[in-house]
Amino acid sequence: MDRYEQIAGELRERIERGELRPGDRVPSTREITRRWNVAMATATKVLAELRGRGLVRAVPGVGTVVAGSPGPSPSPAPAERPPGRQLPRRPAPEGVLTAERIVAAAVAVADGEGLEALSMRRVAAELDVATMSLYRHVPDKDGLVHLMMDRVFAGVSFSAADAALGWRARLELAAHLLWRTFRAHPWLASALSVTRPQPVANALPFGEWVLSALVAEGLDVPSVFTAYLTLFNYVRGTALNLEMEAAAEAATGQDAEAWMDQQEGMFMELVAAYPTFVRLTREGYDFDLDQLFEFGLQRLLDGLAVLIGQVAPDGRAADGRTPDGRTPDGQDSRSPRS
Structure with missing residues (x-):
């Protein structure tokens, strides 16, 4: 039985015993996380399980309460009504x-x-x-x-002071803002598409910020768009792990560290014939998704720095070629010379 089912079972028993009566509030997701020491995703599944069984319902401005009418007194008998007439309905x-x-x-x-x-x-x-x-x-x-x-x-924005930053600081800021957004909303990474981008109006300022920083460095249009998509897809691709981990934690009741501890014996047997894996595993590796993101981001920016370093302020490459590939003497370097 999953952890969320166990907690839902405890609350269901309290409802059935009458400890929680119709109209009483049940523990919120935050209360569940504190009381049972579980993740927020697990807590929300607890309430979803109770709601699916019809035991609780959400009341705007109040929270989740036990389903049914509060109070033990029976409802008054409905008044007789003339044939063909309906009693006035409460405004929905x-x-x-x-x-x-x-x-x-x-x-x-x-x-x-x-x-x-x-x-x-x-x-x-x-x-x-x-x-x-x-x-x-x-x-x-x-x-x-x-x-x-x-x-x-709509919550992702840059200040006017940020516009004075250099290209690397601007891209780093943009990547961190996007990463924090994905962290706050783990579902967002899988909802967004790179191959079939959705027309999300409030995402345009983010794209404009990154694109303009790259254009200012003299990169040609294909390089600008490719660099932008590479940065965006790196952050998004790393963030896909956030929702997967949240789902796994909700299903097992274990965070990644506890799960790895449980799998250690089996993993050590699996890598026994691979000495480098064995040595590194025994020395230990503290996996942290934020650190993984930061390491990859800095290496990606290092690569862009090399690309930008090959472009002079006037848009010419280090060897004098213009963005369209022509050499200083006007020849097209992309065409074979006679």
């Missing part, structure tokens, strides 16, 4: 529903449980509204994810 909470609220709830679900847990029904449950009411504000799940990405990138 959908009247205050907005695209902003929907997107915010969707981001919260994806942040806590990953993109796989996101569905229109789940978001509706978080907002305590009918699922179909969401479609008045967002087109579908794909459209919702697009709005989520746009909302997240």
Whole structure:
């Protein structure tokens, strides 16, 4: 049994015994992480399990409460109504529903449980509204994810003072901002595409920042775009591990270090015939994804420094060639000479 199922079982028993009555708040995700010493992803799966069984429901502005009507008193009998007439209905909470609220709830679900847990029904449950009411504000799940990405990138910005930085400092700042964004929203890396880029309006300032820094160094257009995509894809590719690790931790109840400790014996047997692996494993390696990211980023920037160092301020390469490949005497160096 997974850890989240064990915790959900404990809370279910409390509800069934009457310790938690209809309308009572159940522990929040943060309370669950503290009380049971589990990751946030595990805590959110606990509440998702209880919600899926119909034991709890989300109440906007209150939190997650035990499902059912609060209080032991029975509901009064409905008044008789004339045939063909309906009693007045309470105004639905959908009247205050907005695209902003929907997107915010969707981001919260994806942040806590990953993109796989996101569905229109789940978001509706978080907002305590009918699922179909969401479609008045967002087109579908794909459209919702697009709005989520746009909302997240709205928080990625640079100050006017940053514009005075050199190209390397600017790219380093951009990479760190992107990395922190992926860390805060682990689902974002898998949602973004490099081969089929989505038209995310709020991501354009980020791209402009990196592209303009490279253009200012005299690189030709293909080199500028290739360098930009290489930097972006490096950060994104490293960040893909964030959601994978969060999912693995939620499923096993173990963080990466605890899992590696458990696998050490089997791994040592596997590498026994490879002396370099054995020596390095015995000496120990403190794996840290942030350190891995930083090491790779600096090596990538070192490579760009070499490329930029081959370009003079006037756009000519170190040997005098212009960006279109012509030599100082006007010859096209890319064409065979007679």
